[in-house]
Amino acid sequence: MRIALTGASGIVGGFVLRAARGAGHSVTRLDRQTGFCLGDAPDLSGHDALIHCAFAHAPGRYRGGEGDDPDGFLHLNREGTARLFKAAVRDGVGRIVFLSSRAVHDGYPPGTDLPDDLPARPVNLYGRVKAESEAHLASLSIRGSAVRATGVYGRPEKWRALFDDYRAGRPVLSRIATEVHGDDLAAAILLLLQHPEPPAQVNCSDLILDRHDLLAEVRSLTGCPHPLPARADLAALRIPRCDRLRALGWRPGGMARLRATLPLLLH
Secondary structure, rough: OOOEEEEEOOOHHHHHHHHHOOOOOOOEEOOHOOOOEEEEEEOOOOOOOEEEOOOOOOOOOOOOOOOOHHHHHHHHHHHHHHHHHHHHOOOOOOEEEEEEEHHHHHHOOOEEEEOOOOOOOOHHHHHHHHHHHHHHHHHOEEEEEEEEOOOOOOOOHHHHHHHHHHHHOOOOOOOOEEEEHHHHHHHHHHHHHHHHOOOEEEEEOOEEEEEHHHHHHHHHHOOOOOOOOOOOHHOOHHHHEHHHHHHOOOOOOOOHHHHHHHHHOOO
């Protein structure tokens, strides 16, 4: 399959690029290194699929990623995505997978169960842009899937500051969150590309991860003597269900993958 991949130099895009090439696909990179910017309408002729991972935001921020320029944020991400999708339809691309976010569900009360087909209810500009792009994709005459991804781990910068604080004995706040390894997210994206009738939207999440348990693994690996943070309140967590991906055969790595990855993140 010949795939056009936006955001190939980004966090998720990097995982997808490696997985797609490893699976034998031909990948055209569309990122800053190749001169692509959101808002462009590149020639996608001859491509079987578009994977759209690019997103313009303030460094290190997604929620609140508009910084002090909400109009520019909307223009680049919402209008830029619509322009890209229009180019894919124009050039006969067969299918699109769009990297969305669990942020589309931020408006639901704490503790809400999040099935795959739960309507979007964003409360911030990041979630709104993702939700509106999902809706736009669903309106097009093309096979499209939006992947509502949770927090993505697998690169050292993800928890570097947290690990540094813990190992230095500085206070660490309690927190619990859902996470998925970037390789498992990439596998989900490729699985959707290959399915003859992919669902319009799917959740992508694996672990329910408390910082207490994460740092307990770090303590085991490093011998760090500092106390662990208290456990957070699981009852307040919105947990995405991933029934659609699992029905397609997706099997994320769970705690075994986390434990195998942590030594690479501590160096």
